[in-house]
Structures are given as structure tokens and as C-alpha cells.
Amino acid sequence: xxxxxxxxxxxxxxxxxxxxxxxxxxxxxxxxxxxxxxxxxxxxxxxxxxxxxxxxxxxxxxxxxxxxxxxxxxxxxxxxxxxxxxxxxxxxxxxxxxxxxxxxxxxxxxxxxxxxxxxxxxxxxxxxxxxxxxxxxxxxxxxxxxxxxxxxxxxxxxxxxxxxxxxxxxxxxxxxxxxxxxxxxxxxxxxxxxxxxxxxxxxxxxxxxxxxxxxxxxxxxxxxxxxxxxxxxxxxxxxxxxxxxxxxxxxxxxxxxxxxxxxxxxxxxxxxxxxxxxxxxxxxxxxxxxxxxxxxxxxxxxxxxxxxxxxxxxxxxxxxxxxxxxxxxxxxxxxxxxxxxxxxxxxxxxxxxxxxxxxxxxxxxxxxxxxxxxxxxxxxxxxxxxxxxxxxxxxxxxxxxxxxxxxxxxxxxxxxxxxxxxxxxxxxxxxxxxxxxxxxxxxxxxxxxxxxxxxxxxxxxxxxxxxxxxxxxxxxxxxxxxxxxxxxxxxxxxxxxxxxxxxxxxxxxxxxxxxxxxxxxxxxxxxxxxxxx
RNA sequence: GCGCUCAUAGCUCAAUGGAUAGAGCAACGGCCUGCGAAGCCGUAGAUUCGGGUUCAAUUCCCGAUGAGCGCACCA
Numbered sequence: 322x323x324x325x326x327x328x329x330x331x332x333x334x335x336x337x338x339x340x341x342x343x344x345x346x347x348x349x350x351x352x353x354x355x356x357x358x359x360x361x362x363x364x365x366x367x368x369x370x371x372x373x374x375x376x377x378x379x380x381x382x383x384x385x386x387x388x389x390x391x392x393x394x395x396x397x398x399x400x401x402x403x404x405x406x407x408x409x410x411x412x413x414x415x416x417x418x419x420x421x422x423x424x425x426x427x428x429x430x431x432x433x434x435x436x437x438x439x440x441x442x443x444x445x446x447x448x449x450x451x452x453x454x455x456x457x458x459x460x461x462x463x464x465x466x467x468x469x470x471x472x473x474x475x476x477x478x479x480x481x482x483x484x485x486x487x488x489x490x491x492x493x494x495x496x497x498x499x500x501x502x503x504x505x506x507x508x509x510x511x512x513x514x515x516x517x518x519x520x521x522x523x524x525x526x527x528x529x530x531x532x533x534x535x536x537x538x539x540x541x542x543x544x545x546x547x548x549x550x551x552x553x554x555x556x557x558x559x560x561x562x563x564x565x566x567x568x569x570x571x572x573x574x575x576x577x578x579x580x581x582x583x584x585x586x587x588x589x590x591x592x593x594x595x596x597x598x599x600x601x602x603x604x605x606x607x608x609x610x611x612x613x614x615x616x617x618x619x620x621x622x623x624x625x626x627x628x629x630x631x632x633x634x635x636x637x638x639x640x641x642x643x644x645x646x647x648x649x650x651x652x653x654x655x656x657x658x659x660x661x662x663x664x665x666x667x668x669x670x671x672x673x674x675x676x677x678x679x680x681x682x683x684x685x686x687x688x689x690x691x692x693x694x695x696x697x698x699x700x701x702x703x704x705x706x707x708x709x710x711x712x713x714x715x716x717x718x719x720x721x722x723x724x725x726x727x728x729x730x731x732x733x734x735x736x737x738x739x740x741x742x743x744x745x746x747x748x749x750x751x752x753x754x755x756x757x758x759x760x761x762x763x764x765x766x767x768x769x770x771x772x773x774x775x776x777x778x779x780x781x782x783x784x785x786x787x788x789x790x791x792x793x794x795x796x797x798x799x800x801x802x803x804x805x806x807x808x809x810x811x812x813x814x815x816x817x818x819x820x821x822x823x824x825x826x827x828x829x830x831x832x833x834x835x836x837x838x839x840x841x842x843x844x845x846x847x848x849x850x851x852x853x854x
Numbered sequence: 855g856c857g858c859u860c861a862u863a864g865c866u867c868a869a870u871g872g873a874u875a876g877a878g879c880a881a882c883g884g885c886c887u888g889c890g891a892a893g894c895c896g897u898a899g900a901u902u903c904g905g906g907u908u909c910a911a912u913u914c915c916c917g918a919u920g921a922g923c924g925c926a927c928c929a
Contacts, residue, residue: 398873409884520870605927644857645924646858710866711868712867716922719866723866732878734892737879741890742893812894
């Protein structure tokens with residue numbers, strides 16, 4: 322008995338009186354807070370506009386029709402509000418407990434590949450990666466809940482200039498020297514140098530930089546995986562760029578493009594012709610020194626993603642890469658792939674505020690605050706909740722001092738506290754041997770009951786909103802809302818009262834509904850739901 | 855200069871084109887000898903500016919102002 326089910330039920334009732342086309346316009350939505358009925362629709366408003374009939378008359382027709390099926394209706398300022406029979410809520414809560422994934426659309430067969438974080442393997446993960454990590458992981462969870470098949474991937478640039486530079490930097494540290502001017506100067510390489518095996522001496526003598534690079538990459542990736550799993554995030558695959566080269570995929574891409582006469586040679590380099598209006602400049606695929614560009618390799622990578630047969634390919638990038646979108650899309654289209662299957666989600670970069678200073682945080686420049694530090698100084702839950710509260714389009718200012726010092730004021734605890742409180746009440750009930758009931762029996766729902774039941778009932782809509790906006794932040798704000806409603810409900814409504822078991826049973830039942838939704842919501846954003854705090 | 859994103863309360867952020875714009879923090883005033891005060895109740899406080907579309911605009915369109923990011927034979 323989710324909103325979707327109720328909606329289709331009402332639709333089938335409406336078909337007795339209205340045409341197929343008219344009924345298809347019908348939808349229900351949650352009413353605003355001051356209306357204390359359960360659902361709302363602007364159906365009469367829309368229909369009167371199309372048919373010329375008075376919306377009052379249409380309302381009366383619907384009203385009679387629905388009344389016969391147990392739905393009470395009211396008409397106010399153009400909107401029709403609907404009151405549910407309590408059985409709908411009863412079935413809803415039971416459904417939450419009888420199905421492990423109550424919001425899954427079993428007909429949904431869409432296979433999604435979502436790639437995110439994908440930081441270079443040249444150092445520890447930084448705060449800049451945190452927002453992408455939270456966004457991608459939570460969104461994946463939500464999509465899975467809605468029935469999509471989701472595959473999470475991390476792309477590792479383990480080839481190229483940067484990697485060579487990493488090797489040189491590590492070798493310098495090994496020999497007790499400073500890394501070169503444009504090298505990697507972070508202290509982590511000093512630590513890594515100490516872990517090098519005895520053979521490293523020979524590597525250095527023979528100037529085998531690649532071996533240093535290999536060692537560094539392996540160590541760094543291991544550490545990144547550890548950091549991420551402590552952050553609650555496990556990828557299905559770490560895709561190495563070297564795999565593409567092993568398969569000679571970039572060369573194949575080049576051949577395809579040549580066949581399609583989409584390239585031209587100029588100044589000793591090979592360029593991709595661009596006919597896309599958004600991207601008027603031509604782009605280099607192979608440099609005049611014969612080296613392949615990142616762009617060509619990335620095209621090969623995305624070609625590989627398509628080859629693997631996904632229906633939807635999603636990349637999550639920081640805003641500093643947004644200018645790259647038209648180029649990628651044009652490239653994909655030129656390769657003859659369906660660019661409509663490819664979506665890039667852009668999230669704005671995070672600025673860090675430390676003291677009174679605001680520091681810009683891009684992957685390139687802001688290498689000073691690691692994800693590990695942040696988790697250690699606050700908690701995984703606090704960080705995930707904090708980042709998932711914001712829409713990806715927010716130009717967020719992250720106040721480190723505030724985040725660490727006041728982590729107790731993070732709304733996270735407000736939500737977790739609601740969950741712990743409910744568990745405490747349920748525990749007390751079982752200690753008092755109050756039996757569980759899974760129905761409202763003869764209990765009449767109060768306005769207050771209905772208000773919070775309405776809140777948990779409409780959770781499904783939040784999930785759909787997340788999918789539409791490709792952002793999980795609606796869940797987080799919803800959870801804060803729901804926790805607030807619960808705390809208020811708790812103050813006003815004594816749950817356990819052995820002199821009134823009818824009310825006690827009904828309220829415990831409602832609490833179980835709230836509990837299920839809080840748990841589901843927290844799970845989806847990767848935050849734990851503690852039984853007690 | 856061109857492009858993308860953003861502008862909401864003192865601060866950090868919400869708001870499928872809908873009905874009275876919501877939270878948290880900060881401020882002020884109340885509530886623990888009944889289920890957890892990490893809580894509740896109350897007061898004060900906001901849509902950058904100018905046009906347009908619409909029955910209805912914080913939301914869509916145009917312009918102005920301000921901020922972030924991007925415009926490589928880097929990755």
C-alpha cells in the first residue's frame with residue numbers, strides 16, 4: 322500500500338466515470354502541512370481547464386465515486402483533498418515489515434554503471450572526494466531500492482605522466498632527497514619510502530622509476546580502499562586504465578574514428594573534428610610526440626562501458642571538470658554510441674573554512690585535509706550525514722572547526738536520537754509484556770496519528786524525487802523532518818499506558834512504522850541507526 | 855571575453871510551477887519526582903535587483919549585479 326498503489330487504485334475507480342485519457346492526468350501528492358487529510362490532487366483543476374466544466378461539478382462527481390470506496394474528500398481552493406481509511410495505513414506498515422525492499426519496482430530491469438570518486442592514485446583521498454563519494458554511494462543505494470541494478474566503479478589512472486612523477490618523487494624520498502619542483506611533496510611519500518623493499522636500492526641504481534611507481538600505486542590504492550570502506554563505501558570494481566592499453570582499446574577507438582573520417586592531422590598531432598555547436602574547438606587525440614591524450618583514453622574507457630551492455634552510464638564529476646562534458650558527449654556520439662545513455666552528474670566544489678580563512682578545494686590544489694583525518698576527528702556518520710544534506714549544486718562552505726568541535730550539534734544526532742527513543746519504548750513494552758499487534762483494530766486515528774502516518778506514507782515520493790534530481794539530499798532533509806515530527810508526537814502522546822491497551826497497541830504500531838522508515842532512510846544514506854546512544 | 859553553477863533568516867542549508875517559504879546553529883523566554891532533556895513548547899528573523907510567461911513563480915524565460923568553477927598537444 323504505497324502511494325503508487327493507492328494512486329492506481331483510485332485511478333481504476335475513476336475509470337467508471339472518466340475517459341482513459343482523462344484518468345491518465347490524475348495523480349496524488351502529499352497535502353501541505355496545514356491540511357490534515359492524507360492526499361491531495363489538482364485533478365479537478367486540470368480537468369476543468371481542458372473540458373470547460375466547472376471544477377466544482379467535477380469535484381462532486383469524483384467525490385461520490387470515491388465515497389463508495391471508502392475515501393472521504395474535501396474541496397478547498399481548487400485542490401481536492403482525500404482522507405484515507407485507516408486500513409491503508411495499516412496495510413502500509415505491515416508491508417514495510419513483510420518486504421525487505423518495499424519500494425522496489427520489480428519490473429525495473431535497467432542496468433546502471435555509476436562511476437565516481439576516481440581520484441588519482443597519487444596520494445591519500447581528500448575532503449574533495451568526500452562529497453562525490455557520499456553522493457554516488459547514496460544515489461546507488463536509492464536506485465537499488467527502486468529496483469535498478471547498479472554497478473559501482475572507480476577508475477584508476479595508473480598510467481601516464483602523473484604516475485611517472487609519482488615514481489620519481491618516491492625515489493627521491495627513498496634517496497633522502499626532496500621531490501622535484503612539480504612532484505608530489507606530501508609526507509605520505511616519506512612514510513611510503515620507509516616501507517620499500519630491500520630491492521629498491523637496485524631500482525634506484527638502475528633508475529627503474531616504474532617500479533617505484535608500481536609500488537606507490539599499490540600501497541596508495543590499498544589505503545584508499547581502506548579509507549572508503551571505513552566510510553561505508555565499497556566499489557564493485559576498480560577499473561585500471563592499464564587494462565585499456567592491454568586490450569589496445571585506444572588504438573581501436575582511433576581506427577574507428579579514422580574510418581568515420583572524424584579525425585584530421587595537423588601540426589603532427591591527430592585531432593578529433595568537432596561538429597557539436599557546444600564544442601567548437603577541435604581536440605587532440607594523439608600528441609605530436611605520439612603520446613595518447615587523456616581524452617582518447619577516456620573515450621576508450623567509456624567505449625568499454627558501453628560494450629559491457631549497460632542501459633545507463635553515469636559519471637560523477639566535480640565542477641572543475643564540467644567543461645569536459647560537451648567534449649565527452651561529442652566523442653561518444655561520433656563513435657556511434659547512444660549519448661542519451663550517458664549522464665554526467667556535476668557537484669560543486671567544497672570550500673574549506675579553517676578559522677577565518679576560506680580555502681578553495683579542488684583535487685589539484687587543495688591537498689591538505691584528508692578524508693581519514695576528517696573521519697577520525699568526527700565520525701563516518703557525521704561526515705556522511707553532513708554531505709548528504711546538501712544538494713550537489715550547493716557551493717558548500719565546510720567549516721572544519723565547526724564540524725569537529727560541534728559534531729554533537731550535527732542534526733544527525735537528532736535523527737538517531739529519534740530512532741533510539743523508539744527502540745527504547747518498544748523495549749519497555751516488551752519488558753512489560755505488552756503484546757504486539759499489527760493492526761489498528763477498533764482504534765480511531767487522531768489528527769496527530771494521521772499527521773505522522775502521512776509523513777511516513779509519502780516516503781516513496783522522496784525516493785522518486787532523489788531519482789529525478791539525481792541527488793540523495795531529499796532523504797536527509799526528510800529524515801530531519803520526520804525525526805522532528807516524531808519528537809513532537811512523543812511529547813504529546815503517551816505511548817505505554819497499561820490502563821488503555823487499545824491506544825497503547827495502536828501507538829506502538831505507529832512507532833514501528835516510523836522506526837522502519839527511519840531505518841530505511843538512514844541505511845540509504847550510509848548512516849547507522851543505533852538501538853541506543 | 856565566452857560557457858557552466860549559485861544568490862532564500864545574523865550563519866550553514868531546504869522547498870515535484872501550487873495552498874500559510876521550512877530546518878539546524880546563534881539570540882531571547884518557558885518545560886524533567888510517567889515511556890531517554892542528544893528532547894519539547896514559545897518569541898524574533900528571509901526569497902539580490904528589474905522586466906516577462908502563468909489561474910498560480912523562491913522555482914520557468916530575459917536582463918543587471920555579485921560569487922565559485924572552467925575555457926591545454928594537463929590528467
